[in-house]
Amino acid sequence: MTVDLAITGGTVVSPQERRRAHVYVDGGKIVAVSDEARPARRTTDATGLLLLPGMVDSHVHLMDPGDTDREDFPTGTRAAAARGVTTIVEHTHAHPIRTVDDLSAKIAHLSGRSNVDFGLAAHAWPDHMADLAPLWEAGITYFKIFTCTTHGVPGLDEETMRGAMARIAAFGGTCLIHCEDETITAEAEQRLRAEGRTDGGVIIEWRSRRAEEAAVEVVAALAAKTGVRATVAHVSNPTVAGIIQDAREQGADLAAEACPQYFALREGEVIEWEALRKFTPPARARSDADGAAMWELVRSGVLTHFSTDHAPSTRAQKLAGDIWDAPFGLPGLDTTLPFLLDAAHRNEITHEDVVRLYSEAPARRYGLYPRKGHLGPGADADIILVDESASWTVADDDIISKAGWSPYTGRQFVGGVAATMLRGELVASEGVVADERSGRFLPGPGTL
Numbered sequence: 505m506t507v508d509l510a511i512t513g514g515t516v517v518s519p520q521e522r523r524r525a526h527v528y529v530d531g532g533k534i535v536a537v538s539d540e541a542r543p544a545r546r547t548t549d550a551t552g553l554l555l556l557p558g559m560v561d562s563h564v565h566l567m568d569p570g571d572t573d574r575e576d577f578p579t580g581t582r583a584a585a586a587r588g589v590t591t592i593v594e595h596t597h598a599h600p601i602r603t604v605d606d607l608s609a610k611i612a613h614l615s616g617r618s619n620v621d622f623g624l625a626a627h628a629w630p631d632h633m634a635d636l637a638p639l640w641e642a643g644i645t646y647f648k649i650f651t652c653t654t655h656g657v658p659g660l661d662e663e664t665m666r667g668a669m670a671r672i673a674a675f676g677g678t679c680l681i682h683c684e685d686e687t688i689t690a691e692a693e694q695r696l697r698a699e700g701r702t703d704g705g706v707i708i709e710w711r712s713r714r715a716e717e718a719a720v721e722v723v724a725a726l727a728a729k730t731g732v733r734a735t736v737a738h739v740s741n742p743t744v745a746g747i748i749q750d751a752r753e754q755g756a757d758l759a760a761e762a763c764p765q766y767f768a769l770r771e772g773e774v775i776e777w778e779a780l781r782k783f784t785p786p787a788r789a790r791s792d793a794d795g796a797a798m799w800e801l802v803r804s805g806v807l808t809h810f811s812t813d814h815a816p817s818t819r820a821q822k823l824a825g826d827i828w829d830a831p832f833g834l835p836g837l838d839t840t841l842p843f844l845l846d847a848a849h850r851n852e853i854t855h856e857d858v859v860r861l862y863s864e865a866p867a868r869r870y871g872l873y874p875r876k877g878h879l880g881p882g883a884d885a886d887i888i889l890v891d892e893s894a895s896w897t898v899a900d901d902d903i904i905s906k907a908g909w910s911p912y913t914g915r916q917f918v919g920g921v922a923a924t925m926l927r928g929e930l931v932a933s934e935g936v937v938a939d940e941r942s943g944r945f946l947p948g949p950g951t952l
Contacts (some may be wrong), residue, residue: 514550554785558590570598613633618943812836845919871949893922
């Protein structure tokens with residue numbers, strides 16, 4: 505049988521192994537990974553390159569619909585495709601999904617606007633608890649829960665959160681939880697504003713370590729009691745990771761999401777860079793030893809997967825007001841896979857780990873596997889070709905995201921994406937994106 509595409513001579517990487525093999529694609533699906541030569545209408549020579557499944561970024565904000573001056577789907581998904589991300593799970597706080605009608609409207613709005621496949625998350629809103637089950641059945645990927653009011657999204661108090669988790673557990677849903685204690689952050693903000701503080705250091709004191717730890721302690725206990733499948737978003741330091749691990753040992757189904765900023769950036773940078781390092785929880789690492797401790801948590805499996813928490817603003821938007829007015833968030837889709845490939849080059853992890861952490865594990869966690877997250881028969885042919893020796897010194901001019909800047913500008917990453925395929929079609933080559941907007945909505949596991 506002649507297939508649509510043969511990718512020949514590359515090294516196929518999975519979480520378990522790497523091996524030289526040909527990948528055969530037909531009808532947008534992988535039909536074989538084999539040493540045997542087969543006829544194909546098109547052939548791509550991948551000799552000397554690694555073949556990885558497209559990355560699955562499960563925590564992305566593209567502000568669309570909403571304030572698309574900061575980011576939109578066409579631009580943000582160009583950045584994703586250029587750097588090897590073929591699936592995202594997105595939610596914008598400015599235009600939250602709270603009802604099935606919200607979801608339907610967003611799916612319609614995004615038709616023809618995405619360069620990669622996408623799932624959508626909904627918000628667990630205090631007065632929309634009855635909408636949780638219908639949203640799950642309508643196809644959302646997970647529910648985002650806040651423990652403190654952030655980005656205009658109301659935080660859930662402990663009793664409301666317990667109720668939300670119990671409902672979500674009852675119908676087999678999944679949630680991603682932003683953990684910072686409302687009382688601690690509110691009291692700190694009141695004090696710092698009363699002192700007239702507008703320096704970058706307020707971020708460290710306002711969104712403090714204790715605020716994060718206290719919220720994670722509550723979330724961990726509730727996860728164990730309700731049996732909900734939950735993920736703690738953007739785990740910033742080993743103490744928080746330890747609380748999560750302790751809860752797992754008590755039976756909680758609790759994953760721990762890692763993001764590059766908690767490995768590569770340092771707590772004190774916000775004092776110099778101010779709003780350009782305003783994100784929350786803020787960077788906690790104070791030294792290279794702290795960064796090394798985070799990598800050990802990855803290698804040991806305490807931190808389960810990576811995402812970007814891509815939440816960009818332009819430099820002008822970041823610097824338009826004082827530290828209180830500046831929007832939270834960093835751009836990340838342009839740089840997260842290069843960051844991880846570089847970590848493999850530096851032997852912090854392996855390329856097999858990259859596949860596990862940024863493709864297979866998030867795909868499994870959020871019900872996208874086996875369609876996404878691996879190179880095997882039956883999977884969508886989302887394939888990236890990686891040159892492990894290519895190097896890139898990050899420059900603002902290279903950032904495709906509307907942000908137009910990166911906290912990693914000036915850093916060199918070794919390992920680059922030579923090509924990105926979505927369902928067997930080339931969507932990016934050497935960082936140049938076809939921009940065909942061929943991405944599709946992925947209904948969540950509740951619809952299966």
